[in-house]
Amino acid sequence: MNDSNVFFKLFTNCIFVEGEDKGVILDYQRQAIYEVDKNLSEILPFIEEYPLDELRTHSAELYKVIMDLETKELGFLTSTPELFPAISDEWDVPNYVNNAIIEYGLNSTYSLSGLLAQIRNLNCTNLVLIINGLTDDQSLKIFSQIKQLEFYNVDVWFYSEPPWRSLKKMIGQLNVINSIKIFNSKTRQKVYKNTSLKYFEYKSPRELCEKELCPIVLNYTFYCESLRFNNCLNRKIAINSFGEIKNCLYLEESFGNLSDNFIVDVIEKEDFKKMWYLTKDSVDTCKLCEYRYACLDCRAFTENPTNKYSKPLNCKKNDSI
Numbered sequence: 405m406n407d408s409n410v411f412f413k414l415f416t417n418c419i420f421v422e423g424e425d426k427g428v429i430l431d432y433q434r435q436a437i438y439e440v441d442k443n444l445s446e447i448l449p450f451i452e453e454y455p456l457d458e459l460r461t462h463s464a465e466l467y468k469v470i471m472d473l474e475t476k477e478l479g480f481l482t483s484t485p486e487l488f489p490a491i492s493d494e495w496d497v498p499n500y501v502n503n504a505i506i507e508y509g510l511n512s513t514y515s516l517s518g519l520l521a522q523i524r525n526l527n528c529t530n531l532v533l534i535i536n537g538l539t540d541d542q543s544l545k546i547f548s549q550i551k552q553l554e555f556y557n558v559d560v561w562f563y564s565e566p567p568w569r570s571l572k573k574m575i576g577q578l579n580v581i582n583s584i585k586i587f588n589s590k591t592r593q594k595v596y597k598n599t600s601l602k603y604f605e606y607k608s609p610r611e612l613c614e615k616e617l618c619p620i621v622l623n624y625t626f627y628c629e630s631l632r633f634n635n636c637l638n639r640k641i642a643i644n645s646f647g648e649i650k651n652c653l654y655l656e657e658s659f660g661n662l663s664d665n666f667i668v669d670v671i672e673k674e675d676f677k678k679m680w681y682l683t684k685d686s687v688d689t690c691k692l693c694e695y696r697y698a699c700l701d702c703r704a705f706t707e708n709p710t711n712k713y714s715k716p717l718n719c720k721k722n723d724s725i
């Protein structure tokens with residue numbers, strides 16, 4: 405290739421994000437994060453605009469940056485840069501509610517089957533069901549309804565010792581179970597078929613959310629969603645064991661009870677949707693962090709619960725990302 409006709413380009417699956425002190429390149433193909441100089445935001449437009457030989461002649465420093473990025477396989481040289489446009493970062497899904505988290509237990513008085521039907525009518529296909537103290541027979545009834553309603557992705561969490569007979573039967577029959585989480589269980593059994601089963605010493609799912617570090621998610625769809633929405637609460641609905649309808653089980657605010665509200669009416673309320681639009685770009689500290697589009701936000705456990713923009717309590721940044 406003739407260098408006067410050669411340009412550098414970052415791979416389209418490599419996204420640069422600038423932070424206060426440094427930058428990162430999020431590589432969505434190799435699922436890796438590379439720390440880079442924060443000034444790359446200023447340099448990048450130049451090194452992508454001018455041909456390689458011009459950059460080599462006028463700036464040894466810029467040429468070195470290009471060679472470094474190319475060696476790390478984060479970008480490439482091409483004489484036809486126009487053939488490599490950026491990938492769209494639009495985000496949308498056809499369903500108005502994309503995730504439902506339902507807590508149901510011995511103290512629940514609402515109709516779980518009615519709730520599941522309402523949620524499925526909204527085209528919601530992703531379900532987290534948190535079960536507290538039900539018998540095998542009660543659980544089997546629930547699982548067979550989940551099967552009938554054709555949810556695509558189901559995660560089932562148990563507060564304590566699960567009803568093992570129904571659990572094993574359910575895994576045998578339902579191929580939509582992604583994962584099972586069991587809290588505070590004395591016995592540890594195996595389930596079959598590559599189902600992910602995790603045991604936790606935590607007393608409850610709440611304790612898990614309160615104590616675990618905010619996870620880093622390297623997924624381009626997640627990145628696109630994070631640019632415009634809250635990456636935890638967007639298009640989500642949560643119903644606690646008392647039938648209270650919320651954005652998250654562990655946020656205080658309730659938007660009504662199932663006993664006198666239909667889900668479809670609650671999600672129409674502007675007030676209910678306001679958290680969907682709270683991006684990391686408006687959260688204290690996170691807005692200056694280079695991981696902000698890859699870090700799962702948490703609004704329930706924050707450094708200052710009275711401030712809705714407060715930084716999540718369990719920031720992973722000082723750990724090992």
Ligand code: SF4
Nearest residue numbers: 690693696699719721
């Ligand atoms: S929680 Fe920590 S790692 Fe995540 S975006 Fe905020 S400051 Fe960055």
